[in-house]
Ligand SMILES: Nc1ncnc2c1ncn2[C@@H]1O[C@H](COP(=O)(O)OP(=O)(O)OP(=O)(O)O)[C@@H](O)[C@H]1O
């Protein structure tokens with residue numbers, strides 16, 4: 116009987132670039148992914164893993180529907196998409212912060228109903244609900260910073276890492292909502308059926324993360 120392959124859905128783009136070195140340090144050959152061109156599925160040549168490259172929100176869908184066993188995805192996506200899968204590891208990369216930002220003349224305490232632009236309507240709603248504020252939320256797919264600059268919205272809820280995009284667009288931070296990092300999550304049924312293989316991978320990655328992440332950053 117051939118050994119079952121673990122299907123790992125990896126968020127392509129920024130997360131992929133930051134996670135590949137961790138996978139390699141954990142002993143997984145990622146050469147095929149590094150030279151992938153337009154291919155989307157890769158069998159690891161030396162281990163029983165199959166990598167599926169997908170957008171973050173789709174990684175959660177693959178996991179929920181059992182089309183992938185393991186997902187590697189930002190905590191921003193997990194919260195926004197109400198993921199109910201088991202989170203086994205904080206990979207310590209893809210670190211950024213959710214913030215409320217706008218132009219210098221924005222008044223967060225103004226009594227008028229605010230219009231907020233964001234890629235993350237659920238996280239935005241929860242934040243303003245906690246403040247007891249009813250806001251209008253406009254869903255934006257990218258370059259969220261445009262919203263307050265063009266008059267589309269009063270402010271934005273978005274993620275920032277270096278602050279460069281905010282600075283270059285003359286926007287300032289009014290509040291910090293929550294930190295974000297890349298997580299390893301697992302489908303519940305897969306965890307039952309392939310427990311040994313999943314924990315073997317998680318243990319190897321955890322050793323790499325613990326060796327490379329400063330202690331104060333591990334939550
Ligand atoms: N500026 C950032 N710094 C660090 N991590 C980020 C940053 N922006 C996004 N991330 C993390 O990386 C994940 C994927 O971001 P990425 O920009 O690659 O994809 P995207 O948001 O779908 O953008 P695009 O549509 O441009 O590919 C996010 O879900 C988040 O967890």
Ligand SMILES: O=P(O)(O)OC[C@H]1O[C@H](OP(=O)(O)OP(=O)(O)O)[C@H](O)[C@@H]1O
Pocket residue numbers: 256257258259260273274275276277278279280281
């Ligand atoms: O603080 P910084 O380091 O400048 O990073 C912040 C930017 O990164 C993300 O955008 P992304 O690059 O994913 O592009 P997008 O606007 O197309 O979503 C985020 O939405 C900010 O625009």
